[in-house]
Amino acid sequence: MNKRTGKLKTTLHYLTGGLVTAVFLLPLYWAMTASLRQPGLAPPVTVEWWPTNAHWDNFTEVFRAVPMARYLKNSLIVVGTAVPLTLITASLAGFSMAQMPDKARRRLLAVSVAYLVVPAASIWMFRFQILQVLGLVDTLWALILPAFAASSPLFVLLFYWTFRRIPSELIEAGRLDGANAWAIWRRLALPLARPTTIAVTILAAVLYWNDFVSPVLYIYRPELYTAPIGLQILKQVDSVNWPLLMAAAVLLTLPVAVLLIILQRVFLNNLSLAETMERN
């Protein structure tokens, strides 16, 4: 292969890659341009790649049309409480699993995988009734509660696979120094699991920020609605005001997109994470 065809191939590779990227960003791009059109204006009759007179006011109008600030605040409360809780419960369980004797560990792995495959719809009806018994229906706790149980077995498994790689001599040495399990978890294991901690932080934040089903099922008081429900409310208020609807959709997407772009280096190059997803 001579140098010229090699260079051509590289260029072609970049172009195809860029094209694919463009296709995947296209829905978001379309949402963005739609969000900048002036509401009430007749829709464009031809392809319009960027609106003339971008109408940024739509983004502030979202907050006037519905109490979006309150919905966002509720979402932030849920994420802000659930993510740290998840990190604690998931890493504790993962640490414990990694330290268990073989037989117990295999059993715990089987249980975790079983929890992973339970169809979500099959727990809707009776989780509602259990929450009712606990008096948590129609409170934000109904949304946060899974965080006390590590949110998802996936997160426990992620920590488990990370902690398994810590050499046992290291932990033995810590125990000989008289450290108890708490100290070893906090001072030895957690600092070694930083990439996993970041990955679980992102995944858990996304899980709670995006959660649409739980508030639909368990929240009825409008003052407790979260942002995804706010979108539905906005749609009910004015279902054909596409500029406003798209502005709200972009608003909800933006934090996730920014988080991903900032952390993509850690996140998308983390092999262990991919391994974990493959296993569930």
Add this chain to the structure above:
Amino acid sequence: MPLYRRLKSWINSYRGQLRLFLLPYLAGMFVLVALPGVMTAVTAFTDYNAIQPPTWVGLDNFQRMRTYSLVRLSLRNTLLFAITAVPLRLVGALVLALLLQRKRRLFGLYRAAVYLPAVIPEAAYALIWLWIFNPLYGPLNMVLGWLGLPAPAWLAEPGSAQAAIVIMSLFQIGEGFVVLLAGLQSIPRAIYEAAHVDGATRWQSFWRITLPLITPWLLLLTFRDLLMSVQNTYTPSFIMTYGGPYYATTYVPLLVYELAFDLLDYGLAAALLVVLYAFTGAVIMGILSVVGSWGEE
């Protein structure tokens, strides 16, 4: 030794502390997942409306399921979605992983863009696609018209509505993509170099090296995607079509929601979920038999 002392020494032991660490996870999962899941399975054999206590009716709900045309329709829709979306999603994820696996400048951003739709709030993404599929003003039909192609009515007609839900799901393949990237990275480069020295073309190395070595990953992903595809239709169908037009996008999760929370027919909803359990069980058996056969080789 008094009880509290024994408890105290147990908590102070390493073993005891390890067990304690597992308690929130195991107890929480039991209350939030296992218990409701089992209650659903039992309810399938009862008549229950969430207000009066349930009464045992044996296999009545399963009998009703056979004559309840919406149940059959939702199962058919779900199956149709799975057999069209799963292979397409898999091939899409593989092609993208092959294309973007190299460590090159900009490729990190390319990968992030492909992954992004997997983390966008589903409520927002479904709303965005509702706009894109708008038959009159939506950008998709604008572009199709501009290219001189026919513009379907998308969500307004049964067939194209089903296709639309599949198309949207093809953009949310970030997880499979990341998994296959890792799978490709796990193949030692030396194998390719050896094949290259022996005069193998790119095409040959793909069929003889890459594909066989990545097959286990592809199989596990297929099973996983099958499991996910029977539940992931809930939010798109809820927001974009609410099951319509003519029930063409009434999938199992949406019907379960309708039956349980609107019609208060918990028994029938639970029976439908037992069918889902059976399907899940079958997929797990598939995984186990495949994984088991690897061990024998």
